[in-house]
Amino acid sequence: MAIKKKRQPKTLAAGRPPVFHPRPKSISRKSTKSLINQHHLLEKRKRQAIAKGDKAAETAIEAEIEELGGIERYQQASLQGQRHDRGGDSSKTLMEWFKPCFAEGQAAPDRPLRMLEVGALSTQNVCSKSGHFEIERIDLNSQEEGILQQDFMARPLPRDDTERFDVISLSLVLNFVPDPRERGNMLLRTTQFLCGPERHSSTWSLRDFFPSLFLVLPAPCVANSRYMDEDRLIAIMESLGYAKAASKTTHRLVYYLWRRESKCLGPESPFPKKEIRSGSSRNNFAVVLG
Template identity: 65%
Template sequence: MTIKKKSRVTSLAAGRPPTARKPKSISRKATKALINTHHVLEKKKAQAIAKGDRAAEIAIESEIDALGGIEKYQLASLQGQRLDRGGDSSHILMEWLNSMDSTISSSAGAHLKMLEVGALSTKNACSASGFFDVERIDLNSQSDGILQQDFMKRPLPKDDSERFDIISLSLVLNFVPDAMGRGAMLLRTLDFLKQPDTQYSSGLRTFFPSLFMVLPAPCVTNSRYMNESHLETIMNALGYVKAQSKITHKLVYHLWVRKSGVQCPPATFKKTELRPGHSRNNFAVVLSGSSG
């Protein structure tokens, strides 16, 4: 009887369980289809929960699980960030900030703090820039450098030392399944950003404190309930002013600088049709007057 020699582990990856191994690449078409389907199912799930339809909720959860759950969705999102597919969205922010590189570098002890919500990687353009101390969170962390946390349940800052100079919501707001929840998320960013009267240098004051937000372009360009002007009106009511923007056929990028407090009395924005048409999507943001 021969005794088989125990195979020697030649790398850390080889010694990890199969779920930790590098996943296979997903085609561009499959990536888009998976992300879109996941968004639709999450929206239907939220509607079922709102109606108290537990049977429908369970059925939709089964469909999501059959697709691979949040893990497969995140894999598709990571594939979408590959350089041969346009790279990660934060490189646009860095293009805007590079114009003030000398200002940031000369601000001794500035230690600009970024909160990246929905982080998928610790190696994106913002992380590699050296401009920021980055804190990363995500509902389902895929990396040791990303804290598994729900932004909407994150403990509120005790003082300014726990607040941030910039928050990144890159392809996050569109993942919130209902309009009211999106409004609540935008309101909540104000709790975690430094106040607009924070003592920045004149150069830094141009872009900080701020919110970097990225959405699929159709959320703004082809929605029944949203367009660029309406989005800006909502953000202005929250005390944000648009500093930079860019629209491509796939994505819309905005840098919103916090310049004032929330309008008083707080503004209310309902789901109002702005562009009729059967080909429109239903992306919307609802704000029910709230102080913050």
């Protein structure tokens, strides 16, 4: 006669259905690009409607944005673009450039290097995991703990060097600012949040890279714009006291590291919206200063 095994008494948890945590569906590369472009276009139309005082058009455009999934869906697409099979996160390139600064035998800075990441989407990118930076992360619509919900253009100005940064990251941020003049104002504003160029002048391993601005743009913003090419971008950045320290171009993106060389308060001469290249296939990305 078989001996029956004694059953263990069930707990309350055993009687509950398993907790299901739905994972966001993966978005194809084509869909990701389409969603981001649609969102960008709608935001531009919305700003135009607001400028004209057309409340009906503004409401209609807001409804279209919600139909696309709103800012949450847009940010999901942006995060999807940071997956390794989509090219990975841009801070990997930044850390490759900074590698000589942190090589064995190099003099350590007298205090931790401070980074401001504007438009942050994750606290787990390569820079965050490097251990070399104290990072403040901000975004217009924070989706993760550790990212402050804040508009960079409304962020209080630093009172002294203890509130300034050694590096600012603007990765795929400037291209989503809808107005060319506002883009210029954003670049100008970065100079107010960076340490002065003398901060690292005595540490040779750091002075070639800090203080600096990390700027990432879609490649067509520079390669196929009516109003922007690399020479124009260099001229604009030099007028703000920056010098190009490093750059990289891929099929999709352009990466720049701009080292701050002088305490410039603005360009001596203006940079208006000026056609550089003609052609119906060009885009209208521009930066206006002055």
